Amino acid sequence: MIRGGWIRAHSGMMVAGAVAVVLVTGLMLVPADASQGDVQRLMYVHVPAAWVGYLAFLVVFLASVGYLWRRTARLDHLAAACAEVGVLFTAVAIASGSIWGKATWGKWWDWDPRLTTTAIMLLAYAAYLLLRQSIADRRRRARLAAVFGVLAFVNVPVVHFSVLWWRSLHQPPTILRPGDPTIDHLLLAQLIASVAVFSLAFVWLVRERVRLERIREAVADV
């Protein structure tokens, strides 16, 4: 019989295994796109990474609002953990998008609205992490970070809607759009699986990071 304790102890391995499975199916097994060829497979890394970035920054926002309301340290830890994971995944989205852009557009980077607002988003949350580093007092740090965490989120919907509001090099959304997704069912299934597994990895990383922060503070209090 498998007990909850065993699952917890091996959760990291299971998440890593799930990530490996969707990467193998996405990068090797599902058919390539008829127009772009194999390079389109970058989608199965690029889109879920960008999605986790949005998700992470949404939780930073919610936890920051919650902290300003309730002043519970756990919400501050949650916001900090999500900002770290969000910065990591946004960097992955930018790097994979850059490679995809070089192969399809013909350029690693261009200052179109989507790319520019994404760069601003990455820098904003890097600044959030720097702000946290620069304040020693826990409650002061938590309070200022929460204010920053609320304001920085302003840009996140702008990133998503930039391709609909403005003329851009980046194409508009395939799935999160009005009407049906413009993608084959098999490719869509792979994309949804990738998004689900990356989201799982996000939850796992954040849980571990919050736990680590709690332990760190407990040790510091001794």
Added chain:
Amino acid sequence: MSRRVSALGLLLVGAALVVLVGVGLSSAVVYYRTPSELLASRDSAPTRLYGLVVPGSVHVDAATHRLSFRITDGTTSIGVVSTALPTALFRDGVGVVLAGSMGPGDVFAADEVLVKHSEVYEAIQPGQTVPPAVVTSLGGGTP
């Protein structure tokens, strides 16, 4: 109580910022112009231009190492000459973002041809291959 007020105030400031950025920038940010807009403005300053490649208009001059084609926005078309080689996705009917400026004779001189790909994805069928690149070199060997 004051915490709630400050949290609500923050939310309001945030919401106002979203509206400002959305409304304010939507008219200010113009990443590219269309052939109709560019021809109407008679502007020869460096700019970005977007249009669909007119089918059958792509031509490579091996002697001058130049690529020429026409782009259209549906109502107006402009002739383009380019010294830059676009990616393999450059095909008849595809959307391109050009960087360059309007030259003599209303021909747009592009020093960059970026191929905009669509948000539509279709699985490749067994035995099917990706369409070959229309332009694989600008001819005449390596400079």
